[in-house]
Amino acid sequence: MTEPTATPSAPRDPQTPAITRRANPLLAHPITSVAIGVLVAAAILGTLIVPIYARVTPKIGDWPFFYFYLLIYMPATALVLWIVTLLQRRLVPAKADGADSAGTAGDPVPGGVR
Secondary structure (H helix, E strand, O other), X not given: OOOOOOOOOOOOXXXXXXXXXXXXXXXXXXXXXXXXXXXXXXXXXXXXXXXXXXXXXXXXXXXXXXXXXXXXXXXXXXXXHHHHHHHHHHHOOOOOOOOOOOOOOOOOOHHHOO
């Protein structure tokens, strides 16, 4: 089957709003999307590139570098992923106050029935 077009083939009543397609949030905010991708990739690559932290020196007492790397890396990763979630919230358009009360399939409905 083919996808219906955004414009209707029959004339419409002037009172009826035009049919519009939802914009892809990734295409609507390309810089934010790239920033999210870079931050998540950096968080993942920080553990995959082993030569960064697989060293014995520098040492503080008998503690090798790996332990200090983990003590810094884990909170830093948590902070980066928190920033990513904040950026992702900006991609989703906020609902207007007078928006449709029915919502989408995943939204809870008062009384539990749609």
